[in-house]
Amino acid sequence: MSNTKKRILLIGYNFSPEPTGIGKYSGEMMYWLANHGYDCVVLTTYPYYPYWKVQEPYYKKRFWYTKEVESFSSGGQITTYRCPMYVPEEPTGKKRMLLDLSFMFSAFLQLLKLLFSKKCDAVITVVPSFQFGLLGCFYKWVKGGKSIYHIQDMQIEAAQDLNMISSKKVINLLYRVERFIFKKTDVISTISEKMVSKVEAKAKKEVVLFPNWSDTEFFKPLTNQEQLKLEFGFEANDKVVLYSGAIGEKQGLESIIYAADTIKEQIDVKFVICGTGPYKERLQDLTHQLGLKNISFFPLQPFEKFNQFLNMADVHLVIQKAKASDLVMPSKLTTILSVGGLALITANNDSGLHALTQKYNMGVLVDAEDQLALNKGIQYALNTGDRLTIKKNARKYTERYLDVNNILKEFVNRL
Numbered sequence: 001m002s003n004t005k006k007r008i009l010l011i012g013y014n015f016s017p018e019p020t021g022i023g024k025y026s027g028e029m030m031y032w033l034a035n036h037g038y039d040c041v042v043l044t045t046y047p048y049y050p051y052w053k054v055q056e057p058y059y060k061k062r063f064w065y066t067k068e069v070e071s072f073s074s075g076g077q078i079t080t081y082r083c084p085m086y087v088p089e090e091p092t093g094k095k096r097m098l099l100d101l102s103f104m105f106s107a108f109l110q111l112l113k114l115l116f117s118k119k120c121d122a123v124i125t126v127v128p129s130f131q132f133g134l135l136g137c138f139y140k141w142v143k144g145g146k147s148i149y150h151i152q153d154m155q156i157e158a159a160q161d162l163n164m165i166s167s168k169k170v171i172n173l174l175y176r177v178e179r180f181i182f183k184k185t186d187v188i189s190t191i192s193e194k195m196v197s198k199v200e201a202k203a204k205k206e207v208v209l210f211p212n213w214s215d216t217e218f219f220k221p222l223t224n225q226e227q228l229k230l231e232f233g234f235e236a237n238d239k240v241v242l243y244s245g246a247i248g249e250k251q252g253l254e255s256i257i258y259a260a261d262t263i264k265e266q267i268d269v270k271f272v273i274c275g276t277g278p279y280k281e282r283l284q285d286l287t288h289q290l291g292l293k294n295i296s297f298f299p300l301q302p303f304e305k306f307n308q309f310l311n312m313a314d315v316h317l318v319i320q321k322a323k324a325s326d327l328v329m330p331s332k333l334t335t336i337l338s339v340g341g342l343a344l345i346t347a348n349n350d351s352g353l354h355a356l357t358q359k360y361n362m363g364v365l366v367d368a369e370d371q372l373a374l375n376k377g378i379q380y381a382l383n384t385g386d387r388l389t390i391k392k393n394a395r396k397y398t399e400r401y402l403d404v405n406n407i408l409k410e411f412v413n414r415l
Helices: 021-035 093-114 132-144 155-161 168-184 193-203 225-231 254-262 280-288 303-312 331-338 352-360 371-384 387-401 404-414
Strands: 009-010 040-046 064-073 076-084 122-127 146-151 187-190 205-209 239-246 269-274 294-298 314-317 345-346 365-366
Touching: 009 021, 009 093, 021 040, 021 076, 021 331, 021 404, 040 093, 064 365, 093 132, 122 132, 122 280, 132 146, 132 168, 146 168, 155 168, 168 193, 168 345, 187 193, 193 205, 225 303, 239 303, 239 371, 254 269, 254 303, 254 371, 280 294, 303 331, 314 331, 314 371, 331 345, 331 387, 345 352, 345 371, 352 365, 352 387
Parallel strands: 009 040, 009 122, 040 076, 122 146, 146 187, 187 205, 239 269, 239 314, 269 294, 314 345, 345 365
Antiparallel strands: 064 076
């Protein structure tokens, strides 16, 4: 696909300026394309993740449609249409379904208006939510162009695993809708080799690997770790064990609190939980109940300080449920690897993430959902003589496989 004033339409409810997760990647992709001369149109909502509340300066606008236009020296442009959407402060299964449906409806109304503007050469819909693919199919049917269905999360399977939907009839209906989207879509992509295999088995057609990436120029190893610890309020000789990311119930983050409780006598080991989410208060309450002084809770860090913040840590915790590690390299892990961090990853030995980490020796692995294994793994990660080798391997892997420019150039070529 030549980039000579090509127009790309992106549909998805997570987008810039959301600092983490899918919104971060969708935003970076559109900015990369615009910086390379593409005209980009984005159909999204107002930034709400991971806070589960619409953020300023958008909060007062959240019930209305708005349009933003940003031009680039390359000649590219991003036109962002933000649509109103229901955002629950405490997301349950049913409330998340309502969230999906509310965006589907409001985005469809805005999409109807876009049908009367200049045609886009390609439309990319981002999962979740899976049904947004219908919007991409509709646009292609009316206007033509190529449709791309990019799967960040296998949503229907997740709903089954978490018992969010118990009706077999409803599940079967969702899978039928998904099969329709697969059939009508030109390019299907997803973020890991394991997910490629699983989606190909469902879609009965080729699926393109389009992994999440890291900005290896911004996120890089630093050498002044002791000074960084002082800047963030710790002693220079403290050993910092960091979890940074979304704080939700499904991650099982209580295990961090219980791990901290087992080594509270080691006063130089400090645990940091950084981020926001609906489950943060429960973790703070549990910390208080156990009387722990070795855990600090930090808010999300400003982007310009995030590289320094990550470089401060001696061990980075990547806590996942067993089923999740079979499919995805977590977005937080790509950044940890980029700074040459020592990642302690919960992933069972039959999972794709376990195999990948072991192949490149770029992290410490422990069984998922196993408190004793996590406790021992933290002690090992803090004291292993293999630390420098693992950290170097992490950075090498990122430079070779996760560089944002390499990944997006290859993806554009596939289109």
